[in-house]
Amino acid sequence: xxxxxxxxxxxxxxxxxxxxxxxxxxxxxxxxxxxxxxxxxxxxxxxxxxxxxxxxxxxxxxxxxxxxxxxxxxxxxxxxxxxxxxxxxxxxxxxxxxxxxxxxxxxxxxxxxxxxxxxxxxxxxxxxxxxxxxxxxxxxxxxxxxxxxxxxxxxxxxxxxxxxxxxxxxxxxxxxxxxxx
Amino acid sequence: xxxxxxxxxxxxxxxxxxxxxxxxxxxxxxxxxxxxxxxxxxxxxxxxxxxxxxxxxxxxxxxxxxxxxxxxxxxxxxxxxxxxxxxxxxxxxxxxxxxxxxxxxxxxxxxxxxxxxxxxxxxxxxxxxxxxxxxxxxxxxxxxxxxxxxxxxxxxxxxxxxxxxxxxxxxxxxxxxxxxxxxxxxxxxxxxxxxxxxxxxxxxxxxxxxxxxxxxxxxxxxxxxxxxxxxxxxxxxxxxxxxxxxxxxxxxxxxxxxxxxxxxxxxxxxxxxxxxxxxxxxxxxxxxxx
Numbered sequence: 001x002x003x004x005x006x007x008x009x010x011x012x013x014x015x016x017x018x019x020x021x022x023x024x025x026x027x028x029x030x031x032x033x034x035x036x037x038x039x040x041x042x043x044x045x046x047x048x049x050x051x052x053x054x055x056x057x058x059x060x061x062x063x064x065x066x067x068x069x070x071x072x073x074x075x076x077x078x079x080x081x082x083x084x085x086x087x088x089x090x091x092x093x094x095x096x097x098x099x100x101x102x103x104x105x106x107x108x109x110x111x112x113x114x115x116x117x118x119x120x121x122x123x124x125x126x127x128x129x130x131x132x133x134x135x136x137x138x139x140x141x142x143x144x145x146x147x148x149x150x151x152x153x154x155x156x157x158x159x160x161x162x163x164x165x166x167x168x169x170x171x172x173x174x175x176x177x178x179x180x181x
Numbered sequence: 182x183x184x185x186x187x188x189x190x191x192x193x194x195x196x197x198x199x200x201x202x203x204x205x206x207x208x209x210x211x212x213x214x215x216x217x218x219x220x221x222x223x224x225x226x227x228x229x230x231x232x233x234x235x236x237x238x239x240x241x242x243x244x245x246x247x248x249x250x251x252x253x254x255x256x257x258x259x260x261x262x263x264x265x266x267x268x269x270x271x272x273x274x275x276x277x278x279x280x281x282x283x284x285x286x287x288x289x290x291x292x293x294x295x296x297x298x299x300x301x302x303x304x305x306x307x308x309x310x311x312x313x314x315x316x317x318x319x320x321x322x323x324x325x326x327x328x329x330x331x332x333x334x335x336x337x338x339x340x341x342x343x344x345x346x347x348x349x350x351x352x353x354x355x356x357x358x359x360x361x362x363x364x365x366x367x368x369x370x371x372x373x374x375x376x377x378x379x380x381x382x383x384x385x386x387x388x389x390x391x392x393x394x395x396x397x398x399x400x401x402x403x404x405x406x407x408x409x410x411x412x413x414x415x416x417x418x419x420x421x422x423x424x425x426x427x428x429x430x431x432x433x434x435x436x437x438x439x440x441x442x443x444x445x446x447x448x449x450x451x452x453x454x455x456x457x458x459x460x461x462x463x464x465x466x467x468x469x470x471x
Contacts, residue, residue: 019381035232038297043370044304063194078208080224081298081305086208093201100194136352137348150369 045154047162057097063100070096091132095124113170121163125156229339234298247432289442304344327404327427353396357389373424397443
């Protein structure tokens with residue numbers, strides 16, 4: 001426990017370490033996304049874990065870092081999945097930018113550990129999917145609105161549901177921290 | 182200069198976003214993943230290896246639907262086997278009479294599905310065979326039920342297959358009963374579709390679709406699916422035909438890769454034509470937007 005708190009204090013003070021930590025998490029989430037998410041897919045719809053990470057980082061670190069995190073996570077996912085390079089990067093950069101609007105230095109824990117986090121994730125996921133599906137189905141004969149309503153909205157809701165878990169973890173951590181003080 | 186720096190500092194987030202968007206658009210225009218070549222092979226190999234390690238994790242939903250599909254297939258096959266035996270004998274006799282040449286059958290490699298990617302409408306599977314088994318991009322994967330998709334990338338021991346239920350998949354197919362040709366595309370979920378079939382053409386629910394001779398990508402005669410619904414579009418001369426794929430993708434765990442690479446000269450020529458058509462459509466669309 002002492003080691004954990006020592007580690008977390010290092011992460012709290014050193015931005016470079018924190019960014020490396022985020023990069024490692026992004027890589028792990030990318031692999032999980034590619035390998036295991038099929039097990040929990042509902043009619044081909046899965047939660048977007050990398051979007052959750054992007055929103056989380058934007059709320060913790062601010063708009064600039066959020067945008068870069070979205071760009072990096074999206075690019076990583078574009079490379080790992082076989083898709084047009086840049087589509088996920090674009091959608092997630094914008095999602096990070098929007099999530100960054102809700103960043104406030106005093107309320108970092110409050111935002112990630114409360115229902116506000118779910119609302120922010122919902123908004124960012126909706127915009128993310130709108131952009132992503134717009135580029136995804138360009139040059140095809142599929143109807144954008146039909147596909148967005150079918151998959152975009154479903155994916156947004158699933159991602160919001162998945163956001164409950166990090167929210168609960170953050171809320172619990174906040175309670176621990178408050179108790180320590 | 183000072184004003185410029187102040188401007189940059191003040192609007193740094195917007196400038197960053199604009200720069201990132203420009204990079205993304207540039208990548209979308211010029212940087213296809215397919216051009217990453219060697220790097221992509223490493224990614225496919227690495228992910229394939231990991232999927233192989235974790236392939237023991239069962240998917241209960243897939244197992245259930247696999248059982249149901251196998252039972253249905255068993256029933257169907259038992260009735261068809263008797264018919265087939267008779268038809269084969271008759272076919273052999275007729276072929277001899279007409280002095281027909283046997284259709285060339287390319288060798289096949291059996292493979293196991295070790296990973297599925299159905300994330301955000303990307304429908305790919307990873308199999309446990311690769312370049313060492315002579316598998317190359319462009320080859321077709323099928324099961325006893327029908328066509329599965331095409332190999333898009335192969336490392337030494339693994340290969341990535343793009344399923345026919347994917348946004349980029351297009352299959353030249355023929356309705357077996359009437360010989361009507363059309364292009365099959367994905368309609369979402371597990372459905373396929375053929376558009377622009379004139380209303381005067383004879384298409385009925387239950388008709389079987391097979392890959393056509395016009396396709397360079399797929400060998401002819403592989404079942405694609407069955408017509409489930411024929412919709413007459415309002416104010417149009419054409420019909421929309423909905424098809425259920427012959428293969429049940431949710432329970433797919435074994436398949437065969439046909440060691441047949443399409444004629445590169447024909448493929449290149451067709452790609453060039455497709456590119457030209459695409460460019461002219463884009464030019465027309467941008468004119469209309471203006």
